[in-house]
Amino acid sequence: MKARRSTTGLPRAGGNATPGRRNPLGASTGRRSRVRDRPSATGRAGGWSGRPARDRARIDEVQQGVRYRRVFVTLVGMIVALSAVVVLVGTVGLFRETRSRPLTAEEQNRYKQEEIARRWQAWPSTGIFPEELKYLGLDRAQQYARRVGIAPEARCRDAVDPAVGAVLTEHGCVSMLRATYVDQTSTFVFTVGVAVLEDEEARASAGGDLAQDDRVGVLPVAFPGTVTERFGVQQRQRTGWVGAGPYLVFTTGGYADGRTRAAIGPEESLHSELWPAARSIGNQVAYFLADPPKVPPCTQGNVC
Incomplete structure (x- = not known):
């Protein structure tokens, strides 16, 4: 007889179970279980329990790096922005300083003073001492004095009398330039000396300390082989000076024939045209040196 199946679908007790089927009570009857065993909580550090801690540490490191990067980027941005502001302000200031604008009255005056003060070096010696200079002769007739020669540049104390040299040295005299002229008839000889002071204030102070003595002043310069060769210290009839800018322009004159001051009587000296x-010759040299230059209206020329 065939065995009857239970209405519940289970084999009868004591019967043989169908091969390959799982026992309803959970016992394996031959087929491998599909349920995996969970790893032990007491596994080694590299197991399940160590992985979350390691991951959290890595995440913390990444987050900390992100924060540092944000701080760094912020600082760099602030530095770049500040640098840009500084450059912009500097550019605006430079533009304002360098752009052409009208000169102020103070700047115009300083321009004139600086231009006049450097003429003794900027101009050639023939510009300081022109080849011809005008003067008024008898009956106020216009005549011309002719330049005979220009002396080498000298120290101030070596080109004037000792008393004058002491004053010039005390007030910082820089140099002395000299040239010698003769009148239109070659009767008179004149030596013109330009004492260079540091500035107009020093020139005024030196002029105030000079003694009013027409016997002392610039030393004559004679040029051998010319009508001036007999013009020396004893031949000076009179000396004087005039201030112009930072310059003291000295002048002395005498006779080309060698007559001394003592040989000329007072009456002749007073009525001589010498x-x-x-x-007149000394004043013209002073005028040329201190003649105010033309000042440009703007800082960069004639266009503002």
Whole structure:
């Protein structure tokens, strides 16, 4: 007889179980279980329990790096922005300083002073001492004095009398330039000396300390082989000076024939045209040196 199946679908007790089927009570009857065993909580550090801690540490490191990077980027941005502001402000200031604008009255005056003060070096010696200079002769007739020669540049104390040299040295005299002229008839000889002071204030102070003595002043310069070769210290009839900018322009005159001051009587000395001619020549040299230059209206020329 065939065995009857239970209405519940289970084999009868004591019967043989069908091969390959799982026992309803959980016992394996031959087929491998599909349920995996969970790893032990007491596994080694590399197991399940160590992995979350390691992951958290890595995440913390990444987050900390992100924070540092944000701080670094913020600082760099602030530095770049500050640098850009500084450059912009500097550029604006430089533009304002360098752009052409009208000169102020103070700047115009300083321009004139600086231009006049450097003429003794900027100009050639023939510009300081022109080849011809005008003067008024007898009956106020216009005549011309002719330049005979220009002396080498000298120290101030070596080109004037000792008393004058002491004053110039005390006030910082820089140099002395000299040239010698003769009148239109070659009767009179004149030596013009330009004492260079540091500035106009020093020149005014030196002029105030000079003694009013027409016997001392610039030393004559004679040029051998010319009509001036007999013009020396004893032949000076009179001396004087005039201020112009930072310069003291000295003048002395005498006779080309070698007559000394002692040989000329007071009456002849007072009515001679020698000294008016000498003073006129010295004044012209001073005028050229201190003639105010043309000042440009703007800092960069004629266009503002």
